[in-house]
Amino acid sequence: MLVCLALVYVVWGSTYFGIKVAIETLPPLGMLGVRFALAGAVLMLALRLRGAALPTAREWAASAAVGLLLLGGGTGLVTLAEREASSSVAAMVIAVSPLFAAVFARLWGEKTGGREWLGIGVGLLGIALLNVGELRATPLAAFLLVLAPLCWTFGSQWSRHLHLPRGLMASAAEMLTGGALLLLLSAATGERWHTPSAASLWALAYLTVFGSLVAYSAYMYLVEHTRPALATSYAYVNPVVAVLLGVGLGGEQLGALGWAALAVILGGVVLVAWPRPAAAAPQEP
Template structure:
């Protein structure tokens, strides 16, 4: 579609995914310095979900039925809880830029899971998956992930959970419009807060201003705005286009991490970023 014919709402949704989600890795890295990770992620999604639901109730949006709530609960577990919660836990030990690089593999996982729902992959897409695997091997040779194999495993599980939710969302009955975003975050937030209690996370001291600002930024911009934008794109554009944020977010996350946190990105990470971005571009390629 020519750029001039793209609807303004779709353009705004792409901007939210490319820029806002790219900056959330920085927000998470700042936040986990003063919050227990699962507690912070659970508060983030609970706050965002209940605020959205309150607004939608005031606007008299129809409430979803039981079947739609079931779909929202499943997506909430896969996407906010597993997909984002594990990223938050991993960023206790892994830099924000490297975390974004691993999450850039989401379109590769999405393509694999899409086959479960009858979507066939083209040869060029299989080539992209192969190239993405090479990028992951390079990334694991770098110092960041070598120092934290558990962080690498959590990030890969997060990518797989998010990708499965993305592929499944097109086939699940779920609440319509922004109600879907609200309930998905409510269920995801509840699952994360429960996990926080089970694992015995405790807030040892009141977070400083930076911790509260990180939480609010993640809740309002990273959740309410960006999640709604993502669900809108999943319903209006192709899965490849909806997940194209994956080759913009790593660049933004790496740059922000270097500028604001002084993170070091080595040669292996830079090569891996180039290879992973090339792989995602390849599987998204259209004639």
């Protein structure tokens, strides 16, 4: 479990910068469609060679629903927003995912304590501070950055209650169906393909292998085997990694108010994801 957490923390923190580089010369939705469809196909082929059964019709339908919400709604909207917003700011907005996860968990009967509600309020305050100081984007890009974690966290919570394939086959089916849906959306919106740069192709390769095959599979394992706040606790580290890469390699700038907003957002996430105290064991009479 610790290895899965480390992969999701560090690798996904780097994907925001990778997406920024990839869409410099590649269409956003088409790039994601290729990324997830290719990763899903490779993973499914590897699993089949090891004797894993193909998903049933019911499992394919559930995988498509999760893939649409997580990959289309979550990653897809972030990628579209990054055309008008920096990778650093995009990662900072997505840091509210654990806050939304705590809210959506209530739909399936999981209680939200007072400290978690306080954390949600603190995190939203950080987002407001970010909008005042650093979110230099079009209104559409800002809207997409807020909508993306809503889609991602709802899909993550819903997936815990759907009839999905077992093990890594769930990740393969979700990426394959999500990638196919993104390619259809790319064609429907008229995205055009041009000769990509070497940097964009390297970024796409990194996103496919590490961001999808490795980190996405690790995340779905966490969703299945841990509580929601821990599964989405990658938001502790992702923004820091993304900001360091964006500022260090991408020439992005972040002012004092932006760093303050990041600290407030992460403070809210800490309040939400901090382990709850274990219930005291009943004493022997």
